[in-house]
Amino acid sequence: MKIGISDSGYGGLSxxxxxxxxxxxxxxxxxxxxxxxxxxxxxFETIFHFSKQCIDQLFARNCxxxxxxxxxxxxxxxxxxxxxxxxAEYPDRKILGIIRPSVEALTDLLPTSPHSEIAIWATQGTxxxxxxxxxxxxxxxxxxxxxxACPMLVPLVEAGEHDGAGLDYFIEKYWRQTLxxxxxxxxxxxLLACTHYPLLYAKIxxxxxxxxxxxxxxxxxxxxxxxxxxxxxxxxxxLSQKQNRRFLTTDQTERFDQLAKVFLGKSVLSERxxx
Numbered sequence: 001m002k003i004g005i006s007d008s009g010y011g012g013l014s015x016x017x018x019x020x021x022x023x024x025x026x027x028x029x030x031x032x033x034x035x036x037x038x039x040x041x042x043x044f045e046t047i048f049h050f051s052k053q054c055i056d057q058l059f060a061r062n063c064x065x066x067x068x069x070x071x072x073x074x075x076x077x078x079x080x081x082x083x084x085x086x087x088a089e090y091p092d093r094k095i096l097g098i099i100r101p102s103v104e105a106l107t108d109l110l111p112t113s114p115h116s117e118i119a120i121w122a123t124q125g126t127x128x129x130x131x132x133x134x135x136x137x138x139x140x141x142x143x144x145x146x147x148x149a150c151p152m153l154v155p156l157v158e159a160g161e162h163d164g165a166g167l168d169y170f171i172e173k174y175w176r177q178t179l180x181x182x183x184x185x186x187x188x189x190x191l192l193a194c195t196h197y198p199l200l201y202a203k204i205x206x207x208x209x210x211x212x213x214x215x216x217x218x219x220x221x222x223x224x225x226x227x228x229x230x231x232x233x234x235x236x237x238x239l240s241q242k243q244n245r246r247f248l249t250t251d252q253t254e255r256f257d258q259l260a261k262v263f264l265g266k267s268v269l270s271e272r273x274x275x
Contacts, residue, residue: 001239001240002026002029002061002244003029003063004029004031004059004063004066005029005030005066006031006054007030007033007195008032008033008036008038008050008072008073010037011157011195012032013032013195014216015195015217015218015221016028017263017264017265018222020245022219022225023226026241026243027241027242027244029063029246029247030245030247031058032248032256034250034252034256035275038155038158039070039072039076040123040125040154044076044077047077050073052081057248057273064094064239065095065235065239066095066096067097068096069098071122071126071193071194071217072129075131078095078097098217098221101220102217103132104139105220105224106189107136107143109189116188117145117146117182118145118146118188119145119146120145120147120148120192121174121178121192121193121197123151123194127147127149132147133147146178146181146187154196162199163203171203171207188213190213190214192214192215195218198217201216247270248272248273249270250273257269257270
């Protein structure tokens with residue numbers, strides 16, 4: 001049985017890259033719903049419907065465990081998938097998201113103090129879901145969280161615009177808006193809470209002061225997944241370990257392969273599927 005990784009598009013490849021590097025021995029299937037990306041501004045009902053179709057595809061291909069490597073889908077669909085879909089249709093399978101492990105990692109990085117400020121950059125859908133403040137309130141209620149929607153960054157990444165004045169303008173704009181939400185304009189950590197944003201790390205780092213720690217999700221999720229497998233031998237022991245990788249897309253394979261090389265640093269050959 002395999003580990004499945006599902007995303008609304010290409011950004012989840014940054015999570016896949018870290019997971020497969022941290023746990024290279026397992027077999028993986030990556031599914032990008034590129035024909036319907038982005039999910040960010042869609043309704044809860046639509047995102048649940050799309051996410052359900054994606055996990056159906058991965059479970060049909062013998063995945064034991066699926067990581068939903070999309071903040072929007074984790075925010076808007078994960079709970080219903082775990083509490084309704086799994087018991088009714090897949091009682092022996094598991095689905096994990098990326099918001100909870102990201103928040104757990106944040107609380108490990110910062111002292112719990114009223115003076116600690118965390119900012120997240122995310123899609124509008126993730127921000128509107130309030131998933132991050134709700135999870136942080138459970139684990140570290142004294143930490144102050146600033147949420148900043150960055151609606152133009154995903155379209156720029158998907159268009160291959162990783163450089164230029166337009167990108168600089170929006171990164172500077174979003175950082176300025178983030179600081180305006182901080183009472184003392186002093187932020188300790190910026191979490192890039194969208195899997196597309198790591199491709200823009202260098203640009204973001206050039207704008208955000210070096211006193212601010214910038215965190216990408218991929219490594220956080222990979223570390224937490226390794227811990228999960230160690231704590232759940234009933235899952236880990238049935239996973240195949242042949243180091244196979246398979247990439248599925250709901251859109252053009254040529255476009256997927258082109259952007260996958262950008263995210264992964266190596267070539268892949270994807271397969272197109274119908275959902």
